[in-house]
Amino acid sequence: MTGLTLGSLHVETPVVLAPMAGITNAAYRRLCAEQGAGLYVCEMITSRGLVEGDQHTKDMLVFDELETVRSVQLYGTDPVYVGKAAEILCAEYGVAHIDLNFGCPVPKVTRKGGGGALPWKRDLLGAILERAVAAATPYGVPVTMKTRKGIDDDHLTYLDAGRIAQESGVAAIALHGRTVAQAYSGRADWEAIGRLVEHVDIPVLGNGDIWEAADAVRMVEQTGAAGVVVGRGCLGRPWLFRDLAAAFSSAPGEQVVIERPRLGEVRDVMRRHAELLTRHMGEERACKEFRKHVSWYLKGFSAGGRLRRDLALVTSLAELDVLLAELDPDEEFPASELGVPRGRQGSPRERVVLPEGWLESMEGLDCVITEDVAETTGG
Structure with missing residues (x-):
C-alpha cells in the first residue's frame, strides 16, 4: 500500500494507534513511533474540559519533542463545545489531526448519550461533525471519526453514520466491528467494515481483532479498508508497529518474514x-x-x-x-501468545445503559447531556 491520506495529512504506513486511556501518553506514542511509521493518537480528552481549561485535560495534552504530527481524539456530546475545542486544538496546540470518539462503550459515557450511543441521534451527530469540521478547516486540519456498528444488533448505526460523516466533510471514518453491547467481547465483524467501505466514498479504517501484522493485511484485503486502527494488540508489544510497517511496505503476494523478539x-x-x-x-x-x-x-x-x-x-x-x-x-x-487477544475482553452486556427514552427517536438536538469536564475513558 502507498500509505494513508486524510485530507492534507499523509501517513506513510496506513496504521493508526487507537487512543487508550492511561496508555497512549506521549511516552508510549514515541515508543511505538520508534518502531515504525503510523499515526499515533493522544489519549482521548473531553471538549468541555478543554474549553473550560480543566488542568487534568491540559495535562493530557503533552507531546514528545519529536512528535511532529500531533493527533488528538476528542470526546463531546455538545456541538458548541466540540467546535470550540477543535478550534483550540488547532490554534493553540498545533494539532495536525482531530479524531472524534463515537465508539466508547463504557456505561458512564453511554448513559449520557455519548460514545457509541450518540450516532443513534443522526441530527446531533451531524451537528457535532459539522461544527468540528468548520472549526478545523481554516487551519487545514482533517477531522475523522471513530464509531461502532451500533448500540446492539437491533439498533445499528454505522451506515447512517458513514453517510453523515461524508456529508459533513469528515476526512475518514474508523469502524470498530463490534456493537456497544458487545464491548470488547466476541469477534469483530469485518464484513460490516466491508459494507461501510462500499457505502461511502471517504476512506474507511478497520478496527477490531488485529493481533498480528498478518491480521491487518488480511483485514485490508477482505474489506477494502484504507488502513487499520490498532488498540489492544499493541499492549506490551510496541514492536507490532515495526511488523505492520514491514507488512504494508511489501509487494503484493510477497512473503513477509516477521522476527519475533527474544x-x-x-x-x-x-x-x-x-x-x-x-x-x-x-x-x-x-x-x-x-x-x-x-x-x-x-x-x-x-x-x-x-x-x-x-x-x-x-x-x-x-x-x-x-x-x-x-x-x-x-x-x-x-x-x-501469537494471534491471541490481549487486554480487556469481558462479556457482552444484556442491556446498554442509555438516557431515558433515547431509542424512541433517531432525531433530537435537544437531547444533549453535557459531558463531564474530565472523562478519560477510551473506546
Missing part, C-alpha cells in the same frame, strides 16, 4: 518505555505508570511469580535495572 529485546523495550515515561513525568510517577505494563510485556514468558511481582511494584529506574537483569535474554517469544 526476551532480551523485550527487556530493552521495557527499559526504554520506563526511560521515556521518566522523561515526561518524573521517575516516581513514571514507575507507577510503568507497573501496569509489566504483565503485558511478560505475558507467556517463563519469568517467575516473585520477579513479576517485584517488577509490578518497582519504584525507581535503578531497581528496574536490577530486576530486568534477572530475565533470560535468550528466551524465545512464546508461540502461544
Whole structure:
C-alpha cells in the first residue's frame, strides 16, 4: 500500500494507534513511533474540559519533542463545545489531526448519550461533525471519526453514520466491528467494515481483532479498508508497529518474514518505555505508570511469580535495572501468545445503559447531556 491520506495529512504506513486511556501518553506514542511509521493518537480528552481549561485535560495534552504530527481524539456530546475545542486544538496546540470518539462503550459515557450511543441521534451527530469540521478547516486540519456498528444488533448505526460523516466533510471514518453491547467481547465483524467501505466514498479504517501484522493485511484485503486502527494488540508489544510497517511496505503476494523478539529485546523495550515515561513525568510517577505494563510485556514468558511481582511494584529506574537483569535474554517469544487477544475482553452486556427514552427517536438536538469536564475513558 502507498500509505494513508486524510485530507492534507499523509501517513506513510496506513496504521493508526487507537487512543487508550492511561496508555497512549506521549511516552508510549514515541515508543511505538520508534518502531515504525503510523499515526499515533493522544489519549482521548473531553471538549468541555478543554474549553473550560480543566488542568487534568491540559495535562493530557503533552507531546514528545519529536512528535511532529500531533493527533488528538476528542470526546463531546455538545456541538458548541466540540467546535470550540477543535478550534483550540488547532490554534493553540498545533494539532495536525482531530479524531472524534463515537465508539466508547463504557456505561458512564453511554448513559449520557455519548460514545457509541450518540450516532443513534443522526441530527446531533451531524451537528457535532459539522461544527468540528468548520472549526478545523481554516487551519487545514482533517477531522475523522471513530464509531461502532451500533448500540446492539437491533439498533445499528454505522451506515447512517458513514453517510453523515461524508456529508459533513469528515476526512475518514474508523469502524470498530463490534456493537456497544458487545464491548470488547466476541469477534469483530469485518464484513460490516466491508459494507461501510462500499457505502461511502471517504476512506474507511478497520478496527477490531488485529493481533498480528498478518491480521491487518488480511483485514485490508477482505474489506477494502484504507488502513487499520490498532488498540489492544499493541499492549506490551510496541514492536507490532515495526511488523505492520514491514507488512504494508511489501509487494503484493510477497512473503513477509516477521522476527519475533527474544526476551532480551523485550527487556530493552521495557527499559526504554520506563526511560521515556521518566522523561515526561518524573521517575516516581513514571514507575507507577510503568507497573501496569509489566504483565503485558511478560505475558507467556517463563519469568517467575516473585520477579513479576517485584517488577509490578518497582519504584525507581535503578531497581528496574536490577530486576530486568534477572530475565533470560535468550528466551524465545512464546508461540502461544501469537494471534491471541490481549487486554480487556469481558462479556457482552444484556442491556446498554442509555438516557431515558433515547431509542424512541433517531432525531433530537435537544437531547444533549453535557459531558463531564474530565472523562478519560477510551473506546
